[in-house]
Amino acid sequence: MIKTVLATLAALFVLAGCNTIEGMGKDIGKAGDKIEEAAKKSK
Template sequence: MRTLVLSVLVASFLSLAGCNTVKGVGQDLQKAGSAIEGAAKP
């Protein structure tokens, strides 16, 4: 259980460090949503 919690914390830290800010996370999610939406349209 301890390893799982540590793994989740490390993954969260790395994802936030990659974006630098919460705003960056929002922008990344928006781009991912746009890509999925574009792929879903005929």
């Protein structure tokens, strides 16, 4: 339950930070890049 609340709050802060659809796309792209880097490092 607490994890769900924290995840929801984090998502709200992220979405509040990007004011446009373009900004949201850039944020999602950056998150994808970080996930890809972490995956490469763990190999």
